[in-house]
Amino acid sequence: GESVGLHLPTLSVQEGDNSIINCAYSNSASDYFIWYKQESGKGPQFIIDIRSNMDKRQGQRVTVLLNKTVKHLSLQIAATQPGDSAVYFCAGLYGQNFVFGPGTRLSVLP
Amino acid sequence: SQTIHQWPATLVQPVGSPLSLECTVEGTSNPNLYWYRQAAxxxxxxxxxxxxxxxxxxxxxxxxxxxxxQDRQFILSSKKLLLSDSGFYLCAWNRDSNQPLHFGDGSRLSIL
Structure with a gap:
């Protein structure tokens, strides 16, 4: 079956630095990917999405890059802030349903 | 704007007891609705x-x-809970299957 996974379960970044969270997927059949942020005790919150006809998409302080050749997706957070501390998930749409990765916990160091 | 509500937020139940978790969406009609379980x-x-x-x-x-x-109500149930049913349950909605999912804040279920 399809799988979506993250390279690192945890990531620590100094406040003010840029963060890069990576994700790999097994099946090129997905044409839609989403990044979510989940804070402790809350549900996942939509950050940014990208469709397969794009390589890059930017939001406020966040950029998603999609490399279909190597089936890799990344989320870049610019000038990481303490409020960015959370678990980040990638998800790919396969058929009618999303497959989620296990998440990377981002810790922002003062 | 659309909102999604889940309740209860936390629940402690004995093995063998019934379960009902509720989810409602406001501000939209005919949404797709989902129940997910999240394990650590x-x-x-x-x-x-x-x-x-x-x-x-x-x-x-x-x-x-x-x-x-009802159109905007989704309920997760069990007649007899098992220990393995413990977990964090999330309800979500979207307008179409190729649109982002929007999640509630979850219900944490502990089975004793």
């Missing part, structure tokens, strides 16, 4: 989804069931 260190597991009233699709065999009695 693993991706969200889809349990049920619904594209309309009374229409339920189950993704995995289990001790749970789902119902959609």
């Amino acid at each position: 260190g693993r991706g969200l597991q889809l349990l049920f989804y619904s594209v309309g009233i009374g229409q339920i699709s189950s993704e995995v065999p289990q001790n749970l069931s789902a119902s959609r009695p």
Whole structure:
């Protein structure tokens, strides 16, 4: 079956630095990917999405890059802030349903 | 704007007792509705989804069931809870299957 996974379960970044969270997927059949942020005790919150006809998409302080050749997706957070501390998930749409990765916990160091 | 509500936020139940978790969506009509379970260190597991009233699709065999009695209401139930039913349950909605999912804040279920 399809799988979506993250390279690192945890990531620590100094406040003010840029963060890069990576994700790999097994099946090129997905044409839609989403990044979510989940804070402790809350549900996942939509950050940014990208469709397969794009390589890059930017939001406020966040950029998603999609490399279909190597089936890799990344989320870049610019000038990481303490409020960015959370678990980040990638998800790919396969058929009618999303497959989620296990998440990377981002810790922002003062 | 659209909002999604789940309740209860936390629940402690004995083994063998029944379960009812509720989810409602406001500000939209005819949403797709989903129930997920989240285990520590693993991706969200889809349990049920619904594209309309009374229409339920189950993704995995289990001790749970789902119902959609109204357009914007989705209920997760069990007649007899097992220890393995413990977990964090998330309800979500989207307008179409190729649109982002929007999640509630979850219900944490502990089985004693």
